[in-house]
Amino acid sequence: MYDLIIIGSGPAGYSAAIYAGRSMLSTLLITGSAPGGWAALTNDIENYPGFPEGIAGPELMERMRQQAERFGAEIIMDEVTRVNLGAHPFTVETYSDEYQAKAVVISTGVSQRMLGVPGETQLAGRGVSRCATCDGFFFRDKKIVVVGGGDSAVDEGIFLTRYAREVHIIHRRNRLRAQRAAQERAFQNPKISFIWDTAVTEIIGEDRVTGVKLKNLNTGEESLFDCDAVFIYIGATPNVELFRGQVDLDEFDYIVTCRNGHTSVPGVFAAGDVRETTLKQVVTAVSSGARAAMEAEKYIAALEDRAYPERELG
Ligand SMILES: Cc1cc2nc3c(=O)[nH]c(=O)nc-3n(C[C@H](O)[C@H](O)[C@H](O)COP(=O)(O)OP(=O)(O)OC[C@H]3O[C@@H](n4cnc5c(N)ncnc54)[C@H](O)[C@@H]3O)c2cc1C
Missing domain, CATH: 3.50.50.60 (FAD/NAD(P)-binding domain)
Known part of the structure; x- marks a missing residue:
């Protein structure tokens, strides 16, 4: 049983793992078949702040992975095959195992059309x-x-x-x-x-x-x-088949969330390109991953009825 399971290892997933780890949540991140997500397949990322000369996508994602591990996130290379978000704690099945968690962050991104x-x-x-x-x-x-x-x-x-x-x-x-x-x-x-x-x-x-x-x-x-x-490169479709019928999707199949990443199921959050968002970039994925993790922390604290250290989440 984990506090938080993060599905997907793109910028949104790793960012969620960094924030969850720093908040002392026991965190499992399941990478999927594309560790690092799309950013890891992008040669030069020139618009991510902090790298004035740009940075190679694989290097940026490797740094994010290391940072997530440094804060205690457990990272496994596997793919999620089934989820049950209808009963708490939530169940997440992969090809090789089955896990349970108090909260889930979905950050499965999109597939190219x-x-x-x-x-x-x-x-x-x-x-x-x-x-x-x-x-x-x-x-x-x-x-x-x-x-x-x-x-x-x-x-x-x-x-x-x-x-x-x-x-x-x-x-x-x-x-x-x-x-x-x-x-x-x-x-x-x-x-x-x-x-x-x-x-x-x-x-x-x-x-x-x-x-x-x-x-x-x-x-x-x-x-x-x-x-x-x-x-x-003609656009993308969100990777939501696992979640169809379990969380609300919009007309284009993106996961519907509030601005802090709550889906229609309490305790289940979505971050990055898989949720409806106008700008699909590394910087926005990272931002929404952080917010989802912080909201998950808040949700778990409320479940356990312990005081949540109040902070402004916007
Ligand atoms: C060709 C291209 C170039 C780009 N260039 C730039 C750029 O220069 N600058 C920029 O800011 N943005 C760029 N982007 C956009 C940027 O890459 C994305 O916005 C960003 O990667 C989204 O992050 P994400 O974490 O939401 O999803 P993704 O990066 O798509 O990651 C999704 C993750 O989910 C995992 N996953 C999927 N299904 C499962 C499953 N069943 N079980 C477990 N895991 C699963 C995948 O393995 C992957 O790790 C580019 C995108 C493309 C396609």
């Missing part, structure tokens, strides 16, 4: 990727297509120019959604070009990607475009 076109699944890992940090290196001096127009597409497109001969960003609209600074850098990068108002309708290749089929969304015109790799 699929295009849903022929070739995408068949050629995954053979030119189709969602991780420039992991796979960019394999496409040195190659021609790369990036699909999407948000922050991830533009940032990762810029990163891929380190390796690629040329990067073509294909977007369904005629303007980007990414932050202004990133847009400017992309427009000024001589290796990047844009194909607007266009959808990828098929990814072509036998045992590796050789091209994509495109459709102009204004004219309906179809064309073939040769390339060696396709990196897809």
